[in-house]
Amino acid sequence: MHTLTHPRLAKLPLEQAQREMGEARDEIARRLQVPAAHLSFPIGDPSSAGPREFALAREMGFSTAVTTRPGMVMQAHAARMQALPRLSVNGLHQSRRAFSALLSGLPFALMNRFQPA
Numbered sequence: 001m002h003t004l005t006h007p008r009l010a011k012l013p014l015e016q017a018q019r020e021m022g023e024a025r026d027e028i029a030r031r032l033q034v035p036a037a038h039l040s041f042p043i044g045d046p047s048s049a050g051p052r053e054f055a056l057a058r059e060m061g062f063s064t065a066v067t068t069r070p071g072m073v074m075q076a077h078a079a080r081m082q083a084l085p086r087l088s089v090n091g092l093h094q095s096r097r098a099f100s101a102l103l104s105g106l107p108f109a110l111m112n113r114f115q116p117a
């Protein structure tokens with residue numbers, strides 16, 4: 001689930017951010033007849049999704065939410081399931097060979113010094 005209009009949620013007033021997330025979730029649930037329990041923050045960088053959005057996703061009942069902060073999912077993420085890292089797949093610098101390296105997680109582990117993103 002990815003919001004109604006793909007805004008930078010952190011730039012919106014709280015009520016508008018909540019509406020973007022809630023109405024998209026409700027529409028998906030209505031059309032698919034299954035709960036939409038997972039959120040991908042639009043853009044997903046720190047200027048688009050931060051502590052307020054992570055708390056909002058948790059309060060709204062999303063089981064997980066992903067940012068575009070590159071990293072590996074680690075044990076510490078269990079305490080912040082609405083602020084998970086993810087690998088952006090966009091074709092930028094992503095040849096098949098480079099993509100395989102990214103999927104291994106090693107570049108992110110090294111970049112983040114084996115700490116959670």
Ligand SMILES: [Zn+2]
Binds near residue numbers: 002043
């Ligand atoms: Zn998107």
